[in-house]
Amino acid sequence: MKLYNLKNRKEIVNFSQAIKLGLGQQQGLFFPLEFPKINTNDLNKLLEMDFITRSSTILSYFIGDEINKYELTKRVKSAFSFTLPKLVQVTHNISCFELFHGPTLAFKDFGARFMSQMLSYFNQDENNKLITILTATSGDTGAAVAHAFYRMNNVRVIILYPKGKISELQEKLFCTLGKNITTIAINGSFDECQTLVKKAFNDTELKKNIGLNSANSINISRLLAQICYYFEAFALIPNKNRKNIVISVPCGNFGNLTAGLLAKSMGLPISSFIAATNANDTIPRLLKTGIWQPNPTISTISNAMDISQPNNWPRVEELFLRKHWELNKLGFGSVSDLETKDTLIELKKIGYISEPHAAIAYKLLREKLTDNQFGLFLGTAHPAKFKNTVENILNIILPVPKILKNLHNSHLLSYNMRPNFSKLRNFLLDT
Template identity: 30%
Template sequence: MRYLSTRNAGPGSAAYSFEDVLLAGLAEDGGLFVPETLPALEQAALRGLAGLPYAEVAARVVGLFAGEAFEAADLRRLTEAAYGAFRHAAVAPLVQLDERLWLLELFHGPTLAFKDLALQLVGRLFDTVLARRHEHVTIIGATSGDTGSAALAACRDRAALDIFMLYPHGRISEVQRRQMTTVDAANTHAVAIEGTFDDCQDIVKALFADRALRQELNLSAVNSINFARVAAQIVYYISAGLALGAASGRAISFSVPTGNFGNVYAGHLARAMGLPIERLVIGTNANDVLARYLTSGTMSLAPVVPSLSPSMDIQVASNFERLLFELKGRNGTAVANDLTVFRETGVLAADDQGWRRASQLFAAHRVDDAATLATIADTYRCSGVLIDPHTAVGVAAARANMSEETDTPMIALATAHPAKFPEAVARASGIQPPVPEPLADIMERRERVTMLPNDFAAVRGFLRRHARRPRPNRGAA
């Protein structure tokens, strides 16, 4: 399996191995990695996965993308270690809300969010490859809430890496913040930036564009820009689909609370591989740049609006570049040109063909805070299930896109445990969500955090002062 950059895919372009993609995170030209060819899952292959434990499905699916980088037995060992400590035996169980609507619970990992399903595995992949190469990396990432805690938990105490997570000060929930700032490990750093999540992402991209720094610190990423994370997220779409009959050809649909586009993009790849997905619904909050693109064909920046679903308070969806690469016929030059215009003008206009194609691939629905609260309340009243605000966006979008003309089941992704957002859940339902064990004493733990201005130079200097220096840098494959 080989990979290309979304900004450099012409004749003679460099191709990268899975190991290179894992460790680099972002291509040197600023593009995102995508598979040269997408592996196929025919119906016979889906039948072969049906009924297997989640860890086994993960080993087989991720193995399709890892190619020769990992032996099958090694991947099974890593997936069993990654998911063995999850609090539910099924890892990602389905809960039925009504006749055709299901919740896919993705919050049974150590930090109570869907990011754990990818990052618990990705952290172990890093460990294995770094030991094999005798290397050290410095991981830098931006988080709108849940990625940060999941990444720090997955990477803590790993000798071959340091990790720095940037988050927008005052724009995430207290539980989300404390899940990052109370990680007590010498190789982990929570950094509060005086700005928005998009500001944090811009700083991370600028750090990766600094070639001298990238080489000095051997920079890497575990955000969803890292394709290894996307590959691991494909697994739960397949697992959920199989549970509802996809192996026999039964169609299913998914509704995905969406901010940075990585989660729903994994569903898009699962469908392209052969999973019979009828509809992929994007649920957005008031920061509805993706919904506006799908309805108008134009992506235009607007100020970030704080919402009850802060992990989705995003205007620049980094993973959209991967879809844009497809819509542009895998023309990396066209992608780079479009993104340059977007940076300069704040507007990205699709051509008619690209817009029509995107609208065929995805539906979208905007859910404001009032509708979010109403959905939390309605879901609890009708089913007795408490959901967090992000999940509520997905459920509301699912209900808005369920047709009476089909019996296709709709699966809404439950992306975070309600206890991570107790104020919003209690406000909507009148019920204080029960506190799971990982959060039992989080308000008493000591916080470790560095506050920095929204300034590239300040963050760069902090990294250089606190990151351990790696061994000689790797080369491209």
């Protein structure tokens, strides 16, 4: 598999190099040089496979001979060794595709665990040298990455997150582990956390000294893993509803949407997508006006989407350009906190308990879906991860999954830091 750097197209790497580098020169994102194409006959065969076999096959289209099929299947099976996504009917023509049944109750378990398997595999070729994973999280990435790499030999993980701007249970999921997991609460926004990570990757000396890598959705391995569950969603949809499918994606860093669009580019017959955001509406405004003008990040009840400068957007634009798709055909919209609360109440009345991020995707899907279409909205996190918010809005008591119950008496192990790169740099070199 060959990938090129979106900021320096002369920089071309293979899959293993892209995983280990994370970002290319000038902080550029890596993107596939060629898109695999699946014909109708092969697609039908894929849809009949079990999830692990299908996922291994899809990933092999991208990875090629860098990993043999037996080893890849073994790694995929290890990465996706948890409860599969579920398709839950909400209305007569709308279902929720629940991606939150993994070990940290969020869709990011797929990408993080696959990345950990790939890094482990390729690091064998370099005598298992020390790798430092530096990543920023607006909520769910932190937990998924921490648990995916927890106790892994020769890997240390450092996670930055905006202090006081993620839910208590989200924080406890990854800030109580210790061992090879270090967490830093930054007194600022997620975008400031993300900027610190980018500056670290732009520091050649730092990268070399600590073996720097990133587990954000900027890492291509995470993105490829997420393609797999779009095929699973399609396989679960009844044949009668497969002709005109619309998928609404809660968007923060836009990696999830990018993965869905890559699935479509391969030949998965998804009619259209909706990019659903909260009040941090940089992309909806861009699609309306053609002007890129990020505003300061606003804290909302859908905190994992509190991102004003989404990293993966250049990949979305590149994909539309190369496929000759019209960007104005991408559905979009932003939803306020008040509207999100009303939607959660609406969903409860029709018998479905959700959480703020999925509620945003549902609201925009319901508004834009036509009578001849079938809609999916992605459930990206378990409602219990936002227990206080959901319970207060819906006036209910949520049952708490076992993994969250065990966290109540756990103590946070996080450091605190201002969004100062010099301080972070010294911390990375000294710890």
